[in-house]
Amino acid sequence: MNKADLAGPLSPRFCGRAAELAALNAAYDDAAGGDPRVVLLGAEAGGGKSRLVQEFVARIDDRALVLVGSSVELSEAALPYAPFTAALRDLVRVRSVDAVSELVDGATELAWLLPEFGTPPVSSAGPEMARARLFEVFLRLLEKLAGEQPVVLVVEDAHWADDSTRDLLSFLTGNLRHGALLMVVTFRFEELRRGHPLRPLLARMARSGGVISVTLPRLTRLEVADQLEGILGRPASAAVVESIYDRGDGVPLFTEAMTKADGTVRADLPSSLSDLLLEMVQGLPDESQQVLRAAAVGGRRVGHGLLAAVTRLDEASLTEALRPAAAANVVISDADGYAFRHSLIREAVSADLLAGERARWHRAFAEALEETQTLAGGVGSASRLAVHWQGAHDDERALRAAWTAAGESRRGLGYAEQLRMLEQVLRLWQSAPAAAADTGVDHVGALELAADAALWAGRPERGLTLVEIAIGELGGSGGERLAALLLRRAELRQERLQPGQLDDLRAALQLASHPGRIRAQALGQLARVLMRHDLREEALPLSVELSDLADAAGDDEIQAEALITRAHLGTREGEDTIGLLNRALELAGRSGSVRLELLAYVGLTHANESRGNHEAAIDAGRAGLLRTSQLGSARYVAELIAQNLAESLVSAGHWDEALETVQRALDLDPAPYGRVNLLLCRGRIAVARGETAVIDQTFQELAALSDPRAEAQQTLPRVQLELEQKSADGDLAGALTVAATVPDLGRGADPRYVWPLLAASARICAESGSTEELEAVAAATSTPWPVEKAHAQVFAAELTSAPDPSAWDTAAAAWGVLSRPYPQAYALMRSAIAAAALGDRPAAADSLRQAAALASGIGAHVLHQQVSRLAVRMKVDLVGSPGGTAVDEPFHLTERELEVLRLIATGRSNREIAGELFISPKTASVHVSNILAKLGVASRGAAAATAHRLRLFDLG
Structure with missing residues (x-):
């Protein structure tokens, strides 16, 4: 692409953007060297984003392949993948379809973006798998192109991006690790009000390695x-x-x-910008203004042929009418169409139209699209028709087009777009007498499809409204149809922490009498929820029936449902369920059930963590999150995988990465159910690190999400968090009050959540002598896995009446085998206290040194301070070497800061550190500043020298 393809503003002089241009050039140099970069370029409307990109492209145009695409604003119907479609069209113009197809296997997947690549392949695996294949093929295409020469991919106006475009942006950012590729994403920051879907994506992208944020300020005088x-x-x-x-x-x-x-x-x-921009248009000839009014209804960019058909002008007349507008820099002409130089100009022209005039142009566009088939077969063609027919007040045609567009969006895995189009169908239903005949479903069927789309689009509150209307219209009849709606409502209620989930599931099971997929789903869903509510006796026969049904049916999806349910029950009982879950994962993938595939990942992370195999849980969690990225629309399951991954990262001592995982998931603005789990994980780390502001914020958010019917896996950790927070604050009376609730909560609950709460309560209650009820609960609670056994050993050690180092050494050894540094450090500290009480100072000193190293390595500041104070009282040198220099005050370096310090010691720059650790250069800079402050030194060299002198790397 050359400079003319990115037409610029009126001024031929480039002003005031030297620093921002330098940032783009630096990002390009890094990318050209093989380190991919992403630049997030934000400015207010009219702030000069496009001009900056134009100037940048002009400087590297002869050294790189530049592909440009823009998101399109067209009323409520965003076009799926619009910028990537435009970029691919750019590439085809340069290379041809055949040449592009030869670059990458599976190029027919690109037909989802451009019909020139043929017919999109249809797979029995379902649309979710098709989306994953499209993402992978597009990624491989970019990598292949970047292997030939540097590639610059410009995605403009991301504030208008649809969900599919945002998901592909997220996927590319997370998976481009090597190659000469620079991606520039522009957006208007004033559009990103609270709730705008681009905000969380930009936040996640900004924390990724190789991502640079650039904001354009206003020009100076x-x-x-x-x-x-x-x-x-x-x-x-x-x-x-x-x-x-x-x-x-x-x-x-x-x-x-x-x-x-x-x-x-x-x-x-004029007082308003709209009037100001209209003044630019009103000075043009009448013929030009008339064409611009039509073009404004068509969108920011309109093809030449389509605009000619709409205005009824021949090509020569249309060209002459638009020439003054192009000369005045109101519109820009490209190879086959016209675009307003700035969207604000189009918006001003459109807003100035009279109602009848606007409806007339909408009808003209709709008729022209249908007559010429300009967009036939292209992604978003039906959604354009839906907008134009609705604008023309032709409800029947608008409904038919919206229905077709919903199908297109579903096949293209654009669930948010599908929901928008289905909601248009529902709005038009009563005014379109042939709605049922045109769609092939009744009103309840349309509601059911919309509720399903809402769940996958991450809109559970809207889904609940839709499914309630559908259930009301069925009026208590409908058999399996009603059962399916109740199953969907149960899922949505869980997401929103609303009551009635178990009632819905039990009612659905009664209605779904036929031994097919609906009954299988009802059996599995009900059994799993019952187990989470500690109702094992009711859940067990349901699991057995589901297994029998799966054996008889021989259906991959039903078999996967049965295996996941068996594993859910078996993990709690101490059974090895990893094989079951891996088989379920295989069957779910083969059947195309994304719901079950992701539930299998949830099960794998949960089961491995239960077994104490944190590294396997972490691997499964990372793989599961990658799948959710590829399948972008499964947000309501992604948060559960993220929470499980974060929990395992905490167990393994990778606290900084756990916090990053939690924050990325919270940036998605998850539903309350998933949000609770994430907040609990964040709160645990904040209490252990003494981060008062984070603790207060976490408890405030949890209070707003209070649910008295919560499952044990949420209730018990919430109580434990409150107990530990009050204990850390020295509020013994408050801690005892919380601990008094534990016996009732713990009876019959999942041992995985009971034992850590019992151990934490024993620590408090032992001092007051009120441990009888806790001991009774402990005696009745099984220890199916080594993790529970280790907690039980801590519980027993807490209740010893006399100093007993051996009890704490046994507990510390159990945690050491499980590679869980935080509880191991705590047990070692308690062993040191007991040993000192018995006069064994060498043993106490050795335990303190081990505890200090473990606590320091993960940034457990509160525990490390306790160990340090004990060391001062015992006159123990925490460095531990003969004649070594004692550390007067702990440095509190976190695990991540130790990683950064190691790289500083090897002479790495901030940018190199960012690339090595997959964080942003800004984050690397913050870590370096924190390290210098904690070590009390002024330079990177001094920090490295101090680290080596005090053997700080030995603490990691």
Whole structure:
């Protein structure tokens, strides 16, 4: 692509963006060297994003393959993958379809983006798998191109991006690790109000390695003067500069709009930008204005042939009508169409249309699209028709187009787009008499499809509303149809922490009498929920029936459902269920059931963590999150995998990575059910690190999500967190009050959650002598896995009446075998206290040193401070070497900071550290600053010397 493809603003002079251009050039140099980079370029409307990209592209155009695509704003119907479709079209123009197809296996998957690649392959595995294949093929295509020459992929106007585009952006950012590729994503930051779906994506991307954020400020007074000189070809007078700067506030677009060709400021300046932009259009000939009014209804960009058909002008007349608009820089002409130079111009023109005029142009576009089939077969063609027919007030045609668009979106895995189109269908249903005949479903069927789309799109609150309406319309009848709706409502209620989930599941099971998939799903879903509510006796026969049904049916999906359910029950009883879950994962993938595939990942992370195999749990969690990224629409399961992964990272001592995992999941704005689990994990680390502000915020958020019917896996950890927080604050009375609730909560509950709570309560209650009820619960609670056995050993050690180092050494050894540094450090500290009480100072000193190293390595500041204070009282040198230098105050370096310090000691720069650890350069810089402050040194060299002298690397 060349410079002309990115047309610029009115001024030929590039002003005031030197630092930002340098950042883009630096990112390109890194990418060209084989380290992919992503630049997030934000500015306000009219702030000069496109001009900056144009100038950057002009500088590297002869050294790179540049592909550009923009997200499209078209009422409520965002076009799936619009910028990637445009970029691929750019590539095809340069290389041809055949040449592109030869670059990568499976190129027919690209037909989801461009019909020129043929018919999109249809697979029995379902649309979710098709989406994953498309993402992988697009990634391999970029990697192949980047192997030939540096590639710059520009995605403009991401604030209008649809869910599918955002998911592909997230996938590319997370999976581009090597190759000469730079991706530039532009967006308007003032569009990103609270709740805007791009906000969490940008937050996640900004924390990824190789991602750089660039924000364009407004121009200074001197830069506005420079811009004016470029526009006029001579310096503007001081009065003109002053007037335009004061009124335009340094926004480049405002400066252009207010400047007249004679160097004066436009008189009688309208109060609104809309009027100001309309003034630019109103000075054009009537023929030009008429065409622009039509084009404004069509969107920011309209193809030449389509616009000719809509306006009923021949090609020559259309070209002549638009020539003045192009000369005035209102529109930009490319190879086969026209775009408004700035979307604000199009918005102003569109808003100025009378209602009847707008409806007439919508009808003209709809008729032209149907007559010429300009967009036939392309992604988003039906959604365009739906918008235009609705704008033309032709409800029947708008409904048919919206229904077709919903199907397109489903096949393209764009669940949010599917939901929007189905909601348009529902809005038009009563005014379109042939709705049922046109869609092939009744109103309840349309509601059911919309509720399903809402769940997958991460909109459980909307899904609940839709499914409630559908259930109401069935009026208590419907058999398996009603059962399916009740199953969906149960899932949605769980996501929203609403009551009635078990009632729905039991009712669904009664209705689903036929031994097929609906009954299998009801059996599995009910059995798993019952187990989470500690109702094992009711769950067990359901699991047995489901296994028998699966054996008889021979259906992959039903078999996967049965295996996951058996594993859910078996893990709690101490059975080895990893084989069952791996088989379920295989069957779910083969059947195309994304729900079951991701539930299998949830089960694998849970089962491995239960067994104490944290590394296997971490591997499964990372693989599961990668799958959710590929299948982007499964957000309501992704948060469970993220929570399980974070829990295993905490167990293994990787606390910084656990926090990063939690924050990425919270950035998705999960439903309350998933949010509780994530907050509990964050809270545990905050209490152990003494982070008061985070603790307070976490408890406030948890209080807002309070649910008296919560499952044991949420209730018990919440109580444990409160107990540990009060204990850390020295509130013994408050801690005892919380501990008093534990016996009732723990009876019959899952041992995995009971034992850590019993151990924490024993620590408090032992001092008051009120341990009888706790001991009774402990005696009745099994220890199916080594983790529970280790907690039981801590529980027993807490209750010893006399100092007993051997009891604590046994517990510490159990945690050591499980590679869980935090509880091991705590047990070692208690062993040191007991040994010191018995006068065995060498043993106490050795235990303290081990405890200090473990606590320091994971950043457990509160525990490390306790160990340090004990060391001072016992006169123990925590460094531990003969004649070694004692550390007067602990440095509190976290595990991540030790990793960064190691890289500092090898002479790595911040950018190199960021690349090595897959974090952003900004995050690396923050870590370096924290390290220098904690070590009390002024330079990186001094930090490295101090680390070696004090053997700090031995603590990691």
